[in-house]
Amino acid sequence: MAEVVVELASLVAQAGAKVAFGEKVDVDGATLVPVALAIYGVGGGQGPAGSDDAGPLGSGGGGGSLSVPLGAYVGREGTVRFVPNVVALLFVSIPLTIVAGRALARIARALR
Structure with a gap:
């Protein structure tokens, strides 16, 4: 299980700027480069190996991602x-x- 998590993490690290900045596109004489906020997370777990308990040993993993299109860089006429x-x-x-706002409210309450 651990090997899978390490492999997924290395794939995300290799993506880098390719994920946040899309391929440039030419539209009506303008060059567009899309920009996005990309967030990834992976995790895994495993139960105790060689446990003396009669219960089942567990393992698991998961991952998720979120990509929010923030806008685009537009290049035209220099x-x-x-x-x-x-x-x-x-x-x-x-x-x-x-x-x-909640953090500031807690700080203000703590300072009273």
Whole structure:
């Protein structure tokens, strides 16, 4: 089981910027490079080997990923600008704002 987890982790590490930045695309004289926030996680577990218990030994594993399209870099006539995906930015910023607000409230309560 451990070998599978190590292999998956190495595949994710090799992906690097290829995951966050897509292949460039030419559209109507402009060059677009899509940008995404990519998060991956893998894990595994195994029960105690050689246990004297009569119960079953367990093992397991799992993984998951999340990719949020943040926007695209648009190059046209020698200039490059970032065009955000407003819906995705709200998707990312709303939970961050909630967590930051709760953290600040706890800090303020602790300082009283």
